[in-house]
Amino acid sequence: MKFQPDRSSAQTIHGYGPGWIGVDGTKYTQSLIVGANGLLEMWNCARFEDLTAQHFEHLATLEAEVIIFGSGARNRFPPAAWLRPLAARQLGLETMDTAAACRTYNILSGEGRNVVAALILEP
Structure with a gap:
């Protein structure tokens, strides 16, 4: 699917x-973390099954208002224990499939929200 974004200063x-996944004109073929403030980094997990608690500990260190977790081709939830670092920092995590996470990220970033999307891109 291709998007035609409104004018926005956010990524x-x-x-x-x-x-x-295409971000600001560049096509990426591996899982990544995207932030409205310009954050863009590869995320070391090719499948949902590759995730560990450390992946979510890293997300808790990011400066964000809300974090969107794109869990791959279908919606899957990480174990609650892995989300403790996020809860300790009072960060919200919304879980959805990666396609929905891409769309939701664009809506929130377009509204000027400080949003981060952690997106699993399955091979």
């Missing part, structure tokens, strides 16, 4: 499809 996900 935008311009499209996604099987095996790729």
